[in-house]
Structures are given as structure tokens and as C-alpha cells.
Amino acid sequence: QVQLVESGGGLVQAGGSLRRSCAASGRTFISYYMGWFRKAPGKEREFVAAISWSGSSTRYADSVKGRFTISRDNAKNTVYLQMNSLKPEDPAVYYCAAAYGSPGTIATTAQNYNYWGQGTQVTVSS
16 A cells, blocks of 8 residues: 655645645555646546656656656655646646556556545646
8 A cells, every 4th residue: 555645735826836745655665656637626637747666757748748847756755746837727636646567667547546645726826
């Protein structure tokens, strides 16, 4: 079992920045690839970003590419999502997710992930 605890959500003005953190416990963090997803009211859950074991491979949704950065610190069992240039279309509940995989594995679909954080609201004011 892996437990994921998120922090760092909140309210920010359009154009501003936020950094989300997701701390993992329970199993060897380095064996897990990680992802971030979000769900806005009335919309389906959507992929935001993903990162492999080592952090050498990343993937981004087109809507956030160039603005968001996913990273991980395996020594701290933590994955981060740096969100810059936030837009009015970015508000949602953001979730981190984890799944056990072989080296180099990375996934952009929610069905590939076994463990989920509690989710935290990100609000962008115009």
C-alpha cells in the first residue's frame, strides 16, 4: 500500500504560480511512477502531468505544457507540480497518483494508477 498526502493548493491570481506537493509513504517510492490529474466541476477527470521512476521521463497535457513542471525528490518521497502562468481554465481539484512499474514506465491515463491522493482545490481569480 502507498499513502499519498497532498499539500500546496489554494487561491492564486491569474498569471500567478502555485506549487503542489505529494508525499508518499508505505512502500519504496522509487519503484513508483507518478502522475497529476485534475477534475473541474462538470468535466471529466483529465491528465495533467506524469513522471517516471528516475524523473528522466515526463509527459504533459497540451493544455499545461510550457507552464507546469512535474518533478520528484526520491530522497524525500515527494513529487511536485509547479504551476506557473495560471489561467482561468486551470481551477480544479488536483490529485496526485502513483503506480508500481518497471523502470522507464510512465502513464497518462487514470486507469493505470492504483493509488490516489485526497485531492486539493486550486482556484484562480481573474
